Amino acid sequence: ELFQVGQEVEVVVLDFNENEERISLGYKQLTPDPWLSVPQKYQPGTKVTGKVVSLTDFGAFIELEKGVEGLIHISDLTWSKKMVHPKKVLSVGQEVTVQVLEVNVENHRISLGLKQATPHPLELFAQKYNVGSRLKGRVTNLTDFGAFVLVDKDIEGLIHISDISWEKIKHPSEKLKVGQEVEVVLLNIDLEKQKVSLGLKQLEGDIWEDFFHRQKVGDVLKVKIARLVDFGIFVEIMPGIEGVVFNSELDENKIENPAEVFKVGEERLAKIIKMNPANRKISLSFRQAQADLQKKEFQKYLETQSDRLTLGDLLREQFKNLSSKDNSKKEGHHD
Structure with a gap:
């Protein structure tokens, strides 16, 4: 490509070996390295x-x-x-x-x-979508900690297991499967770590916000016992929302071993005694719910008894009136 037979060229002598009668020449050395x-x-x-x-x-x-x-x-x-x-x-x-x-x-x-030499696809993705946007994608993989969803060309996001459902689930496979088409909410884009966070449960709105809007302290609800811990019992108020009943609010009498009295999955009435919307915490009481129930039943009993007494009184008055009339007639007849 560079030389032809018979061509005259300028070269640089690199080495001379007198014993072997060889001379090493260089062509590229004519120009700087x-x-x-x-x-x-x-x-x-x-x-x-x-x-x-x-x-x-x-x-x-x-x-x-x-x-x-x-x-x-x-x-x-x-x-x-x-x-x-x-x-x-x-x-x-x-x-x-x-x-x-x-x-x-x-x-x-x-x-x-x-x-x-080209922008990272995630940078273009961030320019295209804002946090809160709804996206459609396909589930590509399920792991113990969440589900990966392809939401754009070369862009995969993670739905953390805590953002799949408001209900507590043990594995993403309870709600999703590979290849499933899903709609998700864009929660966060981390350009530095090149991560996209997605949410599925957020499509339903914030059930906590709705709960705190509808309920108030003093309300009595039917709850399901979720798990027992050292300081009390966690109860499921509704799918995705839990509250705690502390040991002091279990019963009027001190219970030494709650596990002997309360069973997971059991339904009971509980009264809301404290709500903390900012931290999404709800405290309830079995003890006060039972006391309220007994008060209502006693009040109902009193009202029933009151009605009976009033009716009896009326009958007695009528009987007295009738007796008085009869006596008057008898006295008049003698006269």
């Missing part, structure tokens, strides 16, 4: 243009200038998590803009990135 200026010209982070000179299974070699080539490793071709063969992205002779990642002058190596 381009690698001497590489550290100044190709600093990490800079974007440069080059030409694709060869493609391999592990990447693409890019000629930046005569005598200087760099390598785009296969992992730096695209932002996709799946490895894509260089031949599907580039072609020999193609001019490309790349970003310098690392320079090793001693070994004449330059690491280049093709994907780094």
